[in-house]
Amino acid sequence: MKEIILAKVGETALKGLNRKVFEDMLIKNIKRKIHKLGRFEVVSSQSTIRITPLDDDIDMDDTAEAVGKVFGIVAYSRACIAPKDLDEIKRCAAEYLADIFEDNVSFKVESKRSDKKFPYGSPEISKEVGSYLADTFPNITVDVHNPDYTVTVEVRDFAAYIHANVVEGAGGLPVGSGGKAAILISGGIDSPVAAYMIAKRGVELTAIHFASPPYTSDRAEEKVKTLLEYVSDYSGRMIMYTVPFTRIQEEIQKNCPEELFTIIMRRLMMNISNRIAEQNGCQALITGESLGQVASQTIGALACTDEVAAMPVFRPLIGMDKKEIIAIAHKINTFETSCLPYEDCCTVFTPKHPRTRPKLDLVRKAEAAVDWEEMINEAVENVKVTKIGE
Amino acid sequence: MEIYLDNSATTKPCKEAADKIMYALENIYGNPSSLHRPGFEAEKEVTHARKAVAKLLGAEADEIIFTSGGTEANNTAVFGAALARQKTGSRIVTTAIEHSSVYESCMELQRRGFDVVFLEPQGGNISEEQLSDAIDENTILVSVMMVNNETGVRLPVDKIAKIIKKNNAPALFHCDAVQAFGKIPVRPSKIGADLVTVSAHKIHGPKGTGALYVRKGTFIRPLLYGGEQQRKLRPGTEAVPLICGFGAAVQNIGSMSENMNRIKELHSYAEEKLAAIEGVEINSPSDALPYILNISAVGVRSETMMHFLESREIYVSSGSACAKGKKSHVLTAMGLDPSRIDSALRISFSKYSEKSDVDTLAACLQEGMDKLVHSK
Numbered sequence: 001m002k003e004i005i006l007a008k009v010g011e012t013a014l015k016g017l018n019r020k021v022f023e024d025m026l027i028k029n030i031k032r033k034i035h036k037l038g039r040f041e042v043v044s045s046q047s048t049i050r051i052t053p054l055d056d057d058i059d060m061d062d063t064a065e066a067v068g069k070v071f072g073i074v075a076y077s078r079a080c081i082a083p084k085d086l087d088e089i090k091r092c093a094a095e096y097l098a099d100i101f102e103d104n105v106s107f108k109v110e111s112k113r114s115d116k117k118f119p120y121g122s123p124e125i126s127k128e129v130g131s132y133l134a135d136t137f138p139n140i141t142v143d144v145h146n147p148d149y150t151v152t153v154e155v156r157d158f159a160a161y162i163h164a165n166v167v168e169g170a171g172g173l174p175v176g177s178g179g180k181a182a183i184l185i186s187g188g189i190d191s192p193v194a195a196y197m198i199a200k201r202g203v204e205l206t207a208i209h210f211a212s213p214p215y216t217s218d219r220a221e222e223k224v225k226t227l228l229e230y231v232s233d234y235s236g237r238m239i240m241y242t243v244p245f246t247r248i249q250e251e252i253q254k255n256c257p258e259e260l261f262t263i264i265m266r267r268l269m270m271n272i273s274n275r276i277a278e279q280n281g282c283q284a285l286i287t288g289e290s291l292g293q294v295a296s297q298t299i300g301a302l303a304c305t306d307e308v309a310a311m312p313v314f315r316p317l318i319g320m321d322k323k324e325i326i327a328i329a330h331k332i333n334t335f336e337t338s339c340l341p342y343e344d345c346c347t348v349f350t351p352k353h354p355r356t357r358p359k360l361d362l363v364r365k366a367e368a369a370v371d372w373e374e375m376i377n378e379a380v381e382n383v384k385v386t387k388i389g390e
Numbered sequence: 391m392e393i394y395l396d397n398s399a400t401t402k403p404c405k406e407a408a409d410k411i412m413y414a415l416e417n418i419y420g421n422p423s424s425l426h427r428p429g430f431e432a433e434k435e436v437t438h439a440r441k442a443v444a445k446l447l448g449a450e451a452d453e454i455i456f457t458s459g460g461t462e463a464n465n466t467a468v469f470g471a472a473l474a475r476q477k478t479g480s481r482i483v484t485t486a487i488e489h490s491s492v493y494e495s496c497m498e499l500q501r502r503g504f505d506v507v508f509l510e511p512q513g514g515n516i517s518e519e520q521l522s523d524a525i526d527e528n529t530i531l532v533s534v535m536m537v538n539n540e541t542g543v544r545l546p547v548d549k550i551a552k553i554i555k556k557n558n559a560p561a562l563f564h565c566d567a568v569q570a571f572g573k574i575p576v577r578p579s580k581i582g583a584d585l586v587t588v589s590a591h592k593i594h595g596p597k598g599t600g601a602l603y604v605r606k607g608t609f610i611r612p613l614l615y616g617g618e619q620q621r622k623l624r625p626g627t628e629a630v631p632l633i634c635g636f637g638a639a640v641q642n643i644g645s646m647s648e649n650m651n652r653i654k655e656l657h658s659y660a661e662e663k664l665a666a667i668e669g670v671e672i673n674s675p676s677d678a679l680p681y682i683l684n685i686s687a688v689g690v691r692s693e694t695m696m697h698f699l700e701s702r703e704i705y706v707s708s709g710s711a712c713a714k715g716k717k718s719h720v721l722t723a724m725g726l727d728p729s730r731i732d733s734a735l736r737i738s739f740s741k742y743s744e745k746s747d748v749d750t751l752a753a754c755l756q757e758g759m760d761k762l763v764h765s766k
Binding site for chain 1 (some may be wrong): 691693694695696697698700701762763765
C-alpha cells in the first residue's frame with residue numbers, strides 16, 4: 001500500500017509576504033534531509049507539504065524519522081493514497097488502519113474535500129467511511145468528542161489521502177531563514193543542546209572548538225565531531241573550526257592569577273571566536289552557559305566575557321536547570337557521547353577557587369600581563385577546518 | 391621509531407602467531423564439531439593449541455576452556471562458581487584491587503544477595519591474615535589475582551588453598567593470572583587453584599581469545615548455553631584462527647626465566663633513570679612483577695603526560711587502560727596520595743623491550759616535565 005507523508009508547516013505560514021521564501025527553504029531542507037533514502041516529490045499546497053516517494057523500495061519509517069527532525073514542521077502524518085472513489089477509499093482505509101483497529105479503541109472520521117467536483121460532501125464521506133470501519137472492525141467504537149484516533153480523509157486534486165496518526169514535528173523555523181551563528185563547543189552536555197536550540201529558530205550553524213594538545217586529546221576532538229554530527233541531524237551540515245589553544249592556555253597558567261584562569265581563558269576564547277565568526281559571515285555567537293551552573297557562569301563572569309564580543313552572544317540555556325538540559329540532550333541523542341570522560345579545554349587547569357564575582361578592571365589588568373595579540377592571530381590563522389554532516 | 395611500553399594493556403602479536411592466524415583463516419575453515427575431514431582438521435588444530443596452553447599451566451588439555459578472552463573467563467569463573475555453590479554458602483572473598491571483570495562481577499553478585507568481602511590492601515598488599523580472617527565455613531568462592539595489572543604487585547595466592555582447607559571453607563579458588571601467565575610459572579596444581587584465567591593478547595597472541603583452566607572434577611555453571619562444545623562449559627563454535635594464534639604465541643614464549651632476567655635488568659635500569667627525574671615517584675613496590683612499573687610524574691596529569699609522550703611516539707598507559715576517566719580504584723585502594731594518583735603512568739614491558747626504549751622514554755619524560763605546565 002502506497003504511503004506518503006503530509007507535513008504541516010508551522011509558524012512559517014504566518015510570515016506574510018515571506019511565506020514563499022520560507023516554504024521554499026523548508027522544501028529544500030526536507031529534500032536535502034531525505035535524498036539519501038531515495039527519490040521523492042516534495043510539493044507544498046495549503047500549508048501542507050506533501051512528500052511522495054517515487055521509488056517502491058523506500059523505507060517510510062526512516063523517511064518519517066528524518067522528516068521529524070526538520071525544523072519548520074510542526075506536525076506530520078503518514079497517509080495512504082487511495083483512488084478518488086468512495087468504495088476504494090473505504091477499502092483502503094480499512095486495510096491501512098487494520099493494525100491499530102484490532103484493539104479496543106475509539107475513533108471518529110473527519111473529511112476535507114478540496115476537490116469540489118468529488119460527488120460526495122465532507123459529512124457524507126465521514127459518515128460512509130465511519131460506518132464501514134465500524135462494521136469491519138468489531139472491537140472499535142465511535143466517539144466524536146474524545147476519540148483515540150481521528151481518521152482523516154482528504155480528497156485532493158489527484159488522489160485521496162487517509163491518515164489517523166498526527167505526530168509532533170521538530171517545530172521551529174526552517175534552518176537558514178534566521179541567518180548564521182557560531183556555537184562554542186567544548187564536548188560537555190550543554191553546548192550541543194544550545195546549538196540545537198538556536199538552529200531550531202532557523203539559524204544556520206558554524207562550530208568553534210578549542211583544542212589544547214597534549215592537555216586535551218584527539219579523542220576529545222573526535223567526541224566533539226560526533227556531538228556535532230548528532231546536532232547536524234537537525235541543523236544540517238556545518239563547518240567546524242578547531243582552534244589550537246595550547247600556547248594561550250599555557251601562558252594564562254604561567255602569567256595570570258589562578259582565581260582568574262577561567263575568566264581570562266573565556267575572554268580569549270570569545271575574542272578568537274568573534275574573529276572566526278566574523279570571517280565566516282556569522283552574526284552571533286552561541287554558548288551553552290546556564291546561570292550559576294559554575295563559577296564562570298555567574299552574572300558578573302558573563303558580563304566580563306561578553307565585554308570582549310562584538311556581536312550578540314546567545315545563551316539559550318541561561319534559565320534552564322541541568323535536568324531540563326539533560327532531557328533535551330537525551331532527545332537529540334547527544335547525552336551518552338557528552339559523558340565520555342576526556343579532558344577538554346575547559347577542564348584542564350581548573351582553578352581550585354575561581355572568582356565568582358570578578359571585577360572587570362582587575363580582570364583587564366591581570367590580562368594585560370601578556371601581549372595576546374600575536375598569539376591570538378597565530379591561533380586564528382592555524383584553525384583546522386572539518387566538514388560536519390551529510 | 392615508535393616505542394610501545396603498554397604491554398599490560400595489550401601486546402603486538404608476534405610474527406609466529408600472526409602467520410598462524412592467517413594460515414588458519416585461509417585453510418582451517420571447518421567447524422571443529424563437524425564430522426567430516428575439514429571439521430576434523432579444525433579440531434586437531436584447536437586440540438594442538440589446547441595442549442600448548444595446558445602444558446604451560448602444567449595441566450591436562452581437557453582442563454582448558456577457550457573463551458573470548460580474560461573478561462569472559464573471569465565472568466565464567468566468578469558467576470559459574472557462585473551459582474554452582476549457592477546452596478552451600480553465600481560468602482565470596484575477593485580483593486579491592488582485582489581487574490574490573492572480577493570486581494564488577496562480584497559487585498553484581500553482591501546486588502543479588504551474596505555476602506561479598508572485598509579485602510582492602512594494607513601496606514600495598516593483601517596479607518595472609520586478612521585472608522584467613524575473611525574465609526569462613528560459609529565461603530564458597532575465593533577469587534584473588536596473581537599479579538595486579540596496574541602496579542605489578544604479587545598477591546599471596548600460594549597461601550589461599552591452605553587457608554581454605556584450614557578454615558573448613560567449602561570454597562572454590564579462582565585465580566586471575568592474566569598478567570602473570572607466560573611471565574612467571576602459573577601452576578594451578580601447585581597453588582591449589584580450581585579455576586585460573588589466562589589471556590592470549592597479553593603474551594603476543596591475538597585479541598579475542600583467552601582460556602579458563604577448570605580443574606578436573608570441578609563443577610561450575612556455564613555462562614552461555616547452546617551446544618556441547620568444551621565440556622558444555624563454553625558452547626559455541628570455537629574461534630579456530632584465534633585459538634591457533636594463541637597456541638602459537640604460547641609456544642613462542644621461549645624461556646620464561648631468561649626473559650625474566652632481561653626484564654629484571656631493564657626494570658631496575660628504568661627505575662633508576664626515571665626516579666632521577668625531578669618530580670617522578672615510583673609507585674610499584676620493589677617486589678612487584680618487573681614487567682610492570684607504575685610511576686607518577688607529579689604535577690602533570692596522567693592524560694596530559696601520556697599524550698605528550700604519544701606526540702613523541704612513546705606509548706604508555708595513564709593509570710589502567712580499563713579505568714579511563716575514573717580515578718584508579720587500585721591506586722586509591724593502595725592508599726596513594728591523590729596528587730600521585732592523578733599523575734600516575736604505567737610502563738609495561740614485553741620480552742621485545744630494549745634498553746634504548748627506556749633511554750628515549752626517560753629523555754622525553756624529562757622534556758615533558760620541563761615543558762608542560764604543572765597544575766598548582
